[in-house]
Amino acid sequence: MRRILKQITGLTWRAISGPGAWKGILLYLVVLSLQFVGVWISVRFIAWSKDFYDAIENMQADVALAQIGVFAGLTAVSAGTYLVMRWLRQQLLMHWRHRLTDRALDAWMENGAYWHLRPGLSPDAIDNPDQRVADDCRKFIDHLLEETLDLISSSVALVSYCVILWSLSSFALEFTFMGRDISIPHYMFWLAFIYVGISSVATHLLGKPLKSIVFAQERREADFRHALIQLRETATEVAQSRGEAAERRRLDGRFSGIQENWHQLLRRQFIMGLFTRPYYQTIMRVPTFFALPAYFAGAVTLGGMMQLGSAFGRVTQTLSWFIFSYRKLAEFVAVTERLDGLFKAVESPAPMPNAPCDIKRLIPNTGYIAWRDLQLCTPDGRDLCPVPDTRIEKGERIWLSGASGQGKTTLLSAISGLWPYGTGHIEAPSEEFLFLPQTPQVFAEGMAAAACYPGDPADIDPSELRAILTRVGLGHRLSGLEKTGTEGTEGLSIGERQRLALARILILRPKWVLLDEATSALDAEAEAALLGIIRAELPDTTLICVAHHAPTALYPYRTINIGTPEPLTERLTA
Numbered sequence: 001m002r003r004i005l006k007q008i009t010g011l012t013w014r015a016i017s018g019p020g021a022w023k024g025i026l027l028y029l030v031v032l033s034l035q036f037v038g039v040w041i042s043v044r045f046i047a048w049s050k051d052f053y054d055a056i057e058n059m060q061a062d063v064a065l066a067q068i069g070v071f072a073g074l075t076a077v078s079a080g081t082y083l084v085m086r087w088l089r090q091q092l093l094m095h096w097r098h099r100l101t102d103r104a105l106d107a108w109m110e111n112g113a114y115w116h117l118r119p120g121l122s123p124d125a126i127d128n129p130d131q132r133v134a135d136d137c138r139k140f141i142d143h144l145l146e147e148t149l150d151l152i153s154s155s156v157a158l159v160s161y162c163v164i165l166w167s168l169s170s171f172a173l174e175f176t177f178m179g180r181d182i183s184i185p186h187y188m189f190w191l192a193f194i195y196v197g198i199s200s201v202a203t204h205l206l207g208k209p210l211k212s213i214v215f216a217q218e219r220r221e222a223d224f225r226h227a228l229i230q231l232r233e234t235a236t237e238v239a240q241s242r243g244e245a246a247e248r249r250r251l252d253g254r255f256s257g258i259q260e261n262w263h264q265l266l267r268r269q270f271i272m273g274l275f276t277r278p279y280y281q282t283i284m285r286v287p288t289f290f291a292l293p294a295y296f297a298g299a300v301t302l303g304g305m306m307q308l309g310s311a312f313g314r315v316t317q318t319l320s321w322f323i324f325s326y327r328k329l330a331e332f333v334a335v336t337e338r339l340d341g342l343f344k345a346v347e348s349p350a351p352m353p354n355a356p357c358d359i360k361r362l363i364p365n366t367g368y369i370a371w372r373d374l375q376l377c378t379p380d381g382r383d384l385c386p387v388p389d390t391r392i393e394k395g396e397r398i399w400l401s402g403a404s405g406q407g408k409t410t411l412l413s414a415i416s417g418l419w420p421y422g423t424g425h426i427e428a429p430s431e432e433f434l435f436l437p438q439t440p441q442v443f444a445e446g447m448a449a450a451a452c453y454p455g456d457p458a459d460i461d462p463s464e465l466r467a468i469l470t471r472v473g474l475g476h477r478l479s480g481l482e483k484t485g486t487e488g489t490e491g492l493s494i495g496e497r498q499r500l501a502l503a504r505i506l507i508l509r510p511k512w513v514l515l516d517e518a519t520s521a522l523d524a525e526a527e528a529a530l531l532g533i534i535r536a537e538l539p540d541t542t543l544i545c546v547a548h549h550a551p552t553a554l555y556p557y558r559t560i561n562i563g564t565p566e567p568l569t570e571r572l573t574a
């Protein structure tokens, strides 16, 4: 309980603190005040019904008419208060959600957490981070507002109902137990608390597993959504390989996970319902039964007993907030734990237990890359092929060669400061590296954004962009620049994607480029032409090129072999 309260306050602090925090807090106070106005109006309505019916009973037409005017006024205030309160509450929801989402995105993006905290790379790997950032931030604020506002206004209402119940239940319960006369004054008052106390404990015991079931449900829903997104992203591969049946199996598997957990959820809700439903239905009647001993003892009249029953009912109903909100509270706890898990994992990510994490990084004064005594390993602690000590000067061209799986891509990750597993020393400049993978992504933001990534397309002159795209052989796709979304990049072949990625070098003009089989889908002639352009235009740029054949267009280049050298024929061609 203390842990979850700490998590809730921690997340709340993230959402409400920071510059301009006063705005959200002020909004919250206004919403709370309006909620109190709502409680006051409902109390006024109770008094109004007495005045109105008394006027009718006493045949006072003018008073009754005046009360109709009071009714209209109260209704107008009530409706106005409710609408303004709801509108402000939605504003506050977005205000705090924005702040919390900002913090979650900062945490997820800073220091490459989105890269490090992936399954297989970290013991704290985060499942479905998209769900945590997109859904859980919203749900957390939504629950926070609903539960705290409810709790505060219920507590205030409870005090006033308790005062009424205390004054109405002045009589005592008298009985004989084991030969002794016992008298419990205000017993109806104490009974209300005992009744709700016992019921709350019963609800908690029955509903305890609900939190983890709700947690699992959200996770399985997210897994199913993720599988559908994967299908969209790999549509061509699936369609070409007639993978529909396999995809259906995968999707069905994920969906049956949802169903299985759903049944557990239903079962648990049913078990809870066996208690909470009768409780809900009897809460307004049971007070009368409890008051019967006093009635039969002549301590209270029938009218008094009915009045007492309704006061008791109000107290128990307000006290039962915990019981009635149990399912929502379970969701709140599940959302809190997921979101807190994200922040905790990012703040103190643990390395894999079986792999050394001791690569020392230095930033040299002059521009060069060097490594010595470098032994990289996989996250499960397997040593990769030893890498010979090397120093790469600015403007050099390097062919990083080695058979498949020897650790070339891993070395590139280590150079750019991502790969943590291994031992040794790496010196690399602080300037940004441009990394081009084998299958570059094209983003929903369109052709220009893909060509300038990770730069901003607004920073390049459109005519220059067109000229560069034409030079890399994408002149026939220039119309894509005018189209928005994925329409402009739809159908780009892998080779064309690689051309688009190579255009980034000409646009961004970086000092250090890491090419990981970035030309593998181009024919030899196109590869030679493109690398030739890059070499001629950017003579000072260092190119470190991972490839399974010699990048002859980069000649003169230096070869660094990792593990088994490439086949002899490749070396001869070089």
Ligand SMILES: Nc1ncnc2c1ncn2[C@@H]1O[C@H](COP(=O)(O)OP(=O)(O)OP(=O)(O)O)[C@@H](O)[C@H]1O
Residues within 6 Å of the ligand: 120, 121, 378, 379, 380, 384, 402, 403, 404, 405, 406, 407, 408, 409, 410, 411
């Ligand atoms: N997250 C990981 N978990 C476990 N093993 C990994 C992980 N990442 C890489 N490896 C392993 O590390 C080894 C080196 O991988 P890497 O991608 O660096 O090889 P490569 O030389 O670039 O191969 P290729 O030429 O086929 O691209 C491989 O055996 C790979 O399976």
